[in-house]
Amino acid sequence: MEDMKVSMYQLYKDMLTSYLEDKSEHALYHAQQFSKQMMEQDMSPEETVSMHLSVFQDIADDLPEEVTDSFDLLLEVMIGYGLAYREHQSLRDRQQELESELNVAAHMQRTLLPNKKIEIDALDFGVVSVPAGKMSGDYYHYDIDDRGNFAVAVADVIGKGVPAAMSMSMIKYAMDTLTDKQMQPSVVLESLNRVVERNIDDDMFITMMYGVYHPDDHYFYFSSAGHEPGFFYTAKDDTFVSLEAKGLVLGVSPKVRYEEQKLKLDPGDFVVFLSDGVTESRVNGEFIEREQIVDMIRERLHMDSQEIVNEIYEQLEKAQEFQLRDDFTLMILRRKV
Amino acid sequence: MQVQTHVDINSEWGIVAARQAGRKLAREIGFGSVDQARITTAISELARNIYLYANQGQIKIEEVSAGGKQGMKIIASDEGPGIKDLRRVMEDGFTTSGGLGAGLPGVKRLMDDFSIESEVEQGTVITAVKWLR
Ligand SMILES: Nc1ncnc2c1ncn2[C@@H]1O[C@H](COP(=O)(O)OP(=O)(O)OP(=O)(O)O)[C@@H](O)[C@H]1O
Ligand SMILES: [Mg+2]
Numbered sequence: 041m042e043d044m045k046v047s048m049y050q051l052y053k054d055m056l057t058s059y060l061e062d063k064s065e066h067a068l069y070h071a072q073q074f075s076k077q078m079m080e081q082d083m084s085p086e087e088t089v090s091m092h093l094s095v096f097q098d099i100a101d102d103l104p105e106e107v108t109d110s111f112d113l114l115l116e117v118m119i120g121y122g123l124a125y126r127e128h129q130s131l132r133d134r135q136q137e138l139e140s141e142l143n144v145a146a147h148m149q150r151t152l153l154p155n156k157k158i159e160i161d162a163l164d165f166g167v168v169s170v171p172a173g174k175m176s177g178d179y180y181h182y183d184i185d186d187r188g189n190f191a192v193a194v195a196d197v198i199g200k201g202v203p204a205a206m207s208m209s210m211i212k213y214a215m216d217t218l219t220d221k222q223m224q225p226s227v228v229l230e231s232l233n234r235v236v237e238r239n240i241d242d243d244m245f246i247t248m249m250y251g252v253y254h255p256d257d258h259y260f261y262f263s264s265a266g267h268e269p270g271f272f273y274t275a276k277d278d279t280f281v282s283l284e285a286k287g288l289v290l291g292v293s294p295k296v297r298y299e300e301q302k303l304k305l306d307p308g309d310f311v312v313f314l315s316d317g318v319t320e321s322r323v324n325g326e327f328i329e330r331e332q333i334v335d336m337i338r339e340r341l342h343m344d345s346q347e348i349v350n351e352i353y354e355q356l357e358k359a360q361e362f363q364l365r366d367d368f369t370l371m372i373l374r375r376k377v
Numbered sequence: 378m379q380v381q382t383h384v385d386i387n388s389e390w391g392i393v394a395a396r397q398a399g400r401k402l403a404r405e406i407g408f409g410s411v412d413q414a415r416i417t418t419a420i421s422e423l424a425r426n427i428y429l430y431a432n433q434g435q436i437k438i439e440e441v442s443a444g445g446k447q448g449m450k451i452i453a454s455d456e457g458p459g460i461k462d463l464r465r466v467m468e469d470g471f472t473t474s475g476g477l478g479a480g481l482p483g484v485k486r487l488m489d490d491f492s493i494e495s496e497v498e499q500g501t502v503i504t505a506v507k508w509l510r
Contacts, residue, residue, distance in 0.1 A: 086411050086414060086415070087411055090409070090410055090411045111415075112410075115410060115411065115414045116417075116418070117415050119414050119415060119418045119487075120418070120479065121416075123479055123483040123486060124485070126486050127469050127470070127482065127483070127486075130469050131469055133468065334391070
């Protein structure tokens with residue numbers, strides 16, 4: 041360490057000598073590169089100032105006393121900068137720590153999401169879900185029950201970041217405790233509502249849309265807990281309608297009933313579930329209209345569901361200059377045959 | 378006998394007097410100009426805290442030696458309100474000046490050894506040592 045300082049001293053002396061000789065830009069460039077080296081070796085601003093004075097006293101004979109004395113003042117001021125610099129370093133280390141903790145948490149959170157392939161011939165399913173930050177306040181779920189029915193869900197915590205993400209895991213665990221018999225959308229939401237109401241803060245809410253597709257008769261049942269309406273596309277008429285059902289957001293009141301709707305899916309028909317991160321995407325500073333999402337889907341009707349959601353995500357991400365403001369989840373479930 | 382000086386802190390003048398005494402002793406002990414300025418800044422911060430939060434107190438500075446090393450010790454004591462949450466106060470970024478690196482964490486950085494004892498409504502004693510290298 042001390043040797044290091046000695047060699048820094050020598051380097052600095054050579055640099056200053058050469059600069060005083062020819063005042064070249066080259067020497068200044070050298071100094072700029074040298075400053076990086078100094079920082080790497082943890083040289084503080086006050087040490088640098090003091091080194092400058094020593095070197096200067098070394099190479100210039102009889103410096104006026106005022107010049108030397110003025111360095112007392114500069115040194116005193118630089119102590120403050122030195123402290124700010126140290127604090128910055130320690131805060132930066134702390135930030136890296138937090139960052140890696142968050143990465144672990146984000147990874148854990150991703151493992152809560154389903155990732156198995158759906159093997160139902162009649163179905164074409166696609167989902168994309170991307171958090172705005174590291175952790176997501178969106179949750180999605182899909183699963184096949186014992187009777188071969190296919191359940192899908194999207195939930196959105198009002199709020200973002202870590203607190204939202206923590207509530208999300210609660211939804212996941214609550215869903216795991218549901219039995220297959222309870223796979224009826226209104227019943228699922230009623231029981232999740234009870235769990236949420238008991239376990240989260242009054243100022244936190246979760247919206248959710250839950251649906252079940254029965255491959256034997258092609259009915260799709262769904263309920264909503266105050267969630268952003270999805271869409272229902274009918275191939276025969278080539279039209280989109282909003283997928284809405286009445287129901288209060290989860291966690292507000294212990295006893296809530298959820299309306300249950302049912303639709304018949306003919307071949308080519310599909311339902312779209314989304315989170316408000318999709319509809320609140322901003323393009324040129326303005327929220328996009330639900331109509332624009334419909335248009336984006338319509339342009340891609342020939343693709344499979346996964347391609348459609350991927351492309352829409354990419355298009356909206358690009359339009360927002362890759363800065364998502366809210367967690368983004370988009371899901372399509374289509375009856376193929 | 379090793380040198381020891383007390384300075385009473387009850388005004389900004391006291392802060393300046395403590396700085397002056399500290400710088401003088403640091404120089405006599407043989408600290409270089411950078412360390413002199415660091416020790417003085419530490420004294421300054423401690424004295425200011427006494428003046429601002431306890432109204433009055435004392436800064437004691439003395440030469441110390443241990444294990445063949447020589448150094449300088451600062452003891453800042455007061456019988457003021459004390460510090461409730463020591464842990465938070467020692468966190469970076471907590472000071473009212475906010476993220477300018479000064480305050481108690483700054484004092485800790487400027488010196489080699491640092492300890493703090495504080496009892497609510499009894500007072501605060503902060504001890505810090507800088508060793509000569
Ligand atoms: N001697 C003391 N007696 C009582 N409280 C104190 C004392 N010293 C510090 N404190 C408390 O600890 C807090 C932190 O002190 P510190 O010196 O780190 O920062 P600060 O004085 O708030 O801001 P600055 O960065 O300007 O020093 C103070 O705001 C004060 O509440
Ligand atoms: Mg202070």
